[in-house]
Amino acid sequence: MRDTPGMPTSDSHRGGPLSVLVGRVRGALWPIPALGILLAIVLGTTLPELDQHWATREHPLTFAFGGGASAARDLLAAIAGSLISVTGVTFSLTVVALQLSSSQFTPRLLQTFSTDRTVQLTLAQLVLTFTYALTVLRTVRTESATEDDDAFVPRLSITVAYLLTLGSVLALVLFLGHLSRLLRVETMLRDVHDEATQTLARELDEPDGAARDAADHRSAGPPVPLVARSSGFLTVVDERAAVAAAREAGVVVELAVRIGDSVVEGTPVAHAWSLAPGGSPDTARLEEALDRSFQLYYERTPDRDLAYGLRKVVDICVRALSPGTNDPTTAVHALSHASSLLGRFAERPDEPRVCRDEEQRVRLVVPPWELPALLQLAVEEPLQFAEGQPTVLRRLAGLLREFAWRAQGRSVDDLVCRYVDAVAERALESTAVAESETRAWRQQVRQALAGSWPAEVG
Structure with a gap:
């Protein structure tokens, strides 16, 4: 888990008012x-x-x-x-x-x-x-x-x-x-890719092993749900303010939404665990404090949202596959950018961000965009609209093979295999792609998951 050992006092900290401005x-x-x-x-x-x-x-x-x-x-x-x-x-x-x-x-x-x-x-x-x-x-x-x-x-x-x-x-x-x-669409894809890469480099740090006890709060008793006081897309969390509120209430707050998720007023947005035996936190004050620490906006922003760049790339791919556009070449280019971004995600940790108070006690846990959710975002919609497009289906199979190679040991083998099976079935149902080729897709993906990438023959 990524760990914030001590909360600084300046507004330059992540999510502070100055950084938001x-x-x-x-x-x-x-x-x-x-x-x-x-x-x-x-x-x-x-x-x-x-x-x-x-x-x-x-x-x-x-x-x-x-x-x-x-x-x-x-x-x-x-x-x-x-x-x-x-x-x-x-x-x-x-x-x-x-x-x-x-x-x-x-x-x-x-x-x-x-x-x-x-x-x-x-x-x-x-x-x-x-x-x-x-x-x-x-x-x-x-x-x-x-x-x-x-x-x-x-x-x-x-x-x-x-x-x-x-x-x-x-x-x-x-x-x-x-x-x-x-x-030009190629320039747009490049700009979105660069923007997403910068966000990834800014937000994902190497783990330092200092947060192994970050989930201990879950054994402290049943959690208390905290509901949102307003609606919008979560763009920034003022971690300093949230940690201060959790410390004052004597609880650990674990968010139920990620940066980039939609927050709806009146629905649970976090859970609180009391660190005092039999303690009951003041949920009204905690909800007010969380509402002040959340920066909600009417649209997603690329500053802290790791999945937003991938979302844009997928949107371009899906629009290219629509009957009004029918541009499989653009869809293939977009899938190449999606594969590159997924590979970068696969090589970085997707652990929660843990924030501690001055006494080094865990007070805030911010969930990450996990690798299975990102793979689903990249593949699910293009697969849905790629019917009858052999070039796009071949590129989807290639994306899954590339992702499988870079995501070895990340516990996504079953999901990747399910997706390549779905791509093969869609190709057999809607195109003239030979069954032998779809078998090769399945085999190549499984080999990549096992760490093998055979040289092409012929």
Whole structure:
């Protein structure tokens, strides 16, 4: 079991308010463009002050912009007007293209688009240039606009606006090229795969053997169910707050839901075991504390949810197998990504996360996504919709063989054998695949479970 030996006091701990805020900001589209707007305002107010300092002498940038105040106002107005129009049209068309793409594959890919750094930086470049041009425009003075007929042309500021505009044009061209790649299903699968791999590396640690007594609380008597006070997808558990509440109540709390599961108000979400003989915990206070420590959201997020990336890959596979799409090649590609993710899961521990208090007593147990559930997620639906698709059924058999090789000794042999039998039966019932080939599928999977991968003959 993965063990948290002592609960730190900072909010940077897993599930703390600060880490939740950082995760939400990292997954949103607006933070980098908002920083771009702030930078534009700072530059748009600072650089004209430097121009004002040079106004009493020969301006060093006269060669870059030699026009008067009217020309400066026209240039800045043209930059601001064109960029805000380009920004709106570009991202409107982008959203339409992504909606069409998500309807063909899965709507959850829009979440991946919003976290794409190229998209965020392009939007930041465009709104930065627009805001900067608008901010500098207010400082340009013509002779007729001032009482002392002293015109002011911020040549340095206008030169910077021109350079930012050139950068925006370049960013727009690069963005359109990036978008054409982003909308390809192969790129979407790669991005989802990378996202899932990062979550896996972040969340699954090697066991340290310090939690062997984590299940001792189950012998302390009958558990008391704790019901949820609100509904949503469980995205984060504030472990520090949950441990503190369990310590105060003198209990061990074991969650009945995993990160990524749906929580329904009024249904049991955890169980509590009292460590005091004959003790009875205050369930109302514990339920309130758990409700405060749970971060429930209207959708699943990839920050802590190990199964979410695999869910997206399976969604793409199933959509590709639908009669309206009928794209077995995409389904085969998706199953290859699913096989790779399953193999990574098989090589890592799937033990509960155990959190202790300052006295090293177990207080909170968070259940994991176990390997059989992940295999079921990857195979069950594609098998259901692969009827009449020999290429997809062959790839499913190959996935099970690859998984069997990497999951040796993980107590999933019976489940893998049942699935390969089901794949073989579906192939015989709905395709022209020969029975000898399906027998070979069964044999190869069983050999892989036994640690044997014979060389292909012929």
